[in-house]
Amino acid sequence: MGPRISRFLAPFFFGVCLVSSAPAQHRSRQDIEKEYLAHAQQAVPRDAFPVLLNPAMGTVADGDKLFQANEWIIGVAINGEAKAYPVTVMGIHELINDKVGGQPITVCW
Numbered sequence: 001m002g003p004r005i006s007r008f009l010a011p012f013f014f015g016v017c018l019v020s021s022a023p024a025q026h027r028s029r030q031d032i033e034k035e036y037l038a039h040a041q042q043a044v045p046r047d048a049f050p051v052l053l054n055p056a057m058g059t060v061a062d063g064d065k066l067f068q069a070n071e072w073i074i075g076v077a078i079n080g081e082a083k084a085y086p087v088t089v090m091g092i093h094e095l096i097n098d099k100v101g102g103q104p105i106t107v108c109w
Contacts, residue, residue: 052093057083074107076100 072087079101090109097106
């Protein structure tokens with residue numbers, strides 16, 4: 001009785017798999033990407049990340065305490081003044097308005 005049932009069930013399940021996978025094969029990559037991007041764009045509302053204005057800065061000596069050795073930074077040097085903006089902070093704020101060397105700047109990530 002067992003082999004007879006398995007001879008019936010194997011083609012049945014194979015057919016079910018073919019029928020159920022057919023609709024997925026008809027979706028183009030562009031359709032899938034559009035659907036994914038539609039959800040991704042709605043994940044974060046507009047202006048969710050506040051602009052950081054004139055952030056507090058440490059000294060060069062504080063750098064070893066504030067940054068990891070392999071941490072990414074965005075460095076800006078103007079008129080003999082240099083500042084470092086950690087990418088970890090930029091990931092939260094995306095925009096920083098500051099002054100370096102007496103010049104107003106905007107740092108973006």
